[in-house]
Amino acid sequence: MNITNECVKCIIYQIEKATKVLNLDEELSKSIMKEVKKRAENFSFEDTPPFVAKDVYQYLAKRTNLDDPLEKIKQKSIQKAISYVPFIEEKIKNSEDKLFTAIKAAVAGNVIDFSTKEEFSLDDEINSIFETEFAINDYEVFKKELEETNSLIILSDNAGENVFDKILIKTIKNIYPKLTIYYATREKPIINDITTKEALQIGIDKYCNVISTGVDTPGLEKKQASRDFLELFDKTPLVLSKGMGNFECLENYHDKKIFFLFKVKCEVVANTISRNLGEIVLKRG
Template identity: 45%
Template sequence: MTIDEACVGCIINQSVKVADAINASESLKDKMTSTVKEMSSDFSFDDNPPEIASYVYEKMAEIANKTDLYEEVKALSTKKALSFVPLVKEELSNSSDKLLTATKTAVAGNVIDLAAAVEFCLEEELSKVFHTAFAYNDFDKFREKLSNAKSVLVIGDNVGEHIFDYLFIETLKDLYPDAEYSYMVRGNPIINDVTMKEAKEAGFDKLCSLVDSGVNTPGFTYNRANAESKELFDSVDLVISKGMGNYECMSPSHRKDICFLLKVKCDVVANSLNKEVGDIVCKMV
């Protein structure tokens, strides 16, 4: 999906969030925000939001002289997510439908999004997600596809959320042990998206095949991906796409059998899905 007028304002507002996150001086903050405003006049409406974000965040990182703008915040997000692991494991242990519980946990983790127009509380989301129905509900189709899949690719989204992705894949392996599983991450730090660094720290390289997509966008932009990740994306039986950035990049996609799992956090994505901000989504295409 390409950018909407609302996306422009959202991306400009993100420059303020970044400046605050890195405790920028007033002069640095002014430079970052004014630069992004200037850049916004040249945004191409043929690009998707993550493509626009890649230009903006690379420029802000250059101005701030900081490779990973959200390095400290990502570490805190991981620590917070880990504190909820016992709760999630207890829910899984007591669940009569472990796939549904694990899938909803993976979606709840998607609230950890530092680029979203609307922010949600992780603790609150986890307390209610197990009793919340998918507003876009293709879960039965997803279950059926999983039962027949021999290869599954999960495309990660944000740091902190990746902790719940780990539990999700762990559950998938228990339920469908004959399939091969891969987890794909971003090629370099962009917003608070998961990279090889955080994925390895969480132990994904011991859980499944861990793949660097090579993309510099906060979403899997196929034409920016490396050859290995393109081949994997094209060849697996099922792709599980986490979060709004990946949805924005893969709507539409040249392949079928993609399951989009996300929390709706902006009006543009809500309109695309004909749903409401705050809804949870399990959409098969």
């Protein structure tokens, strides 16, 4: 999915939001925003939103001398998500379809997103998600593919979601104990996305193999991925892709082995899949 004018505005807004969250002094904030707006004039409309966002986020990190500018937000999101673990585990325990319930919990976590103008409440989402229908629901197809495969890659998204992803992976392993699962993260900090550090922090590696994609973009930009990851990606028969960033990078491939799981949080993505803002989807590529 290539950027639009709305994407450009959104990316500029994200950096402005970050300068406020970081409590930067006024002169530094103005200087950063001036440069970001200048760079935005040269964004290529042949690129995906995550690809162009990388440049300005790396610039933000350089100007603030912070390798991971949003680290505090990431940690706060993780702790917030952890508080819901007993509630979600009880829901799954009492569910007739434990896999479907765990997928619902995983998509609820997708509301944790710094990079969208629309903001959603995790509290509200958790309390309503199990009664919310998927606007696009390819669950039965995904379940059938899962039953027939020997390996699965889950493409991670935002910090905090990893807590719910761990519950999903644990559930999958309980149902399909022989299945090999890879949990793929960003190579280095970008926005509030999950790196290997945040994945290992919550002990998700007890149930799966934590790996890096090699990308430094807030989405799986395949031209940025490592050779090792691409080799694994190509030979793995099933991929569960979390979040809009991964969707924006991968939807143009029309790859049937990929299933996209996310909440629609911007109008550009909503228009791309002909759905509405705020809806949840589990969509085959």
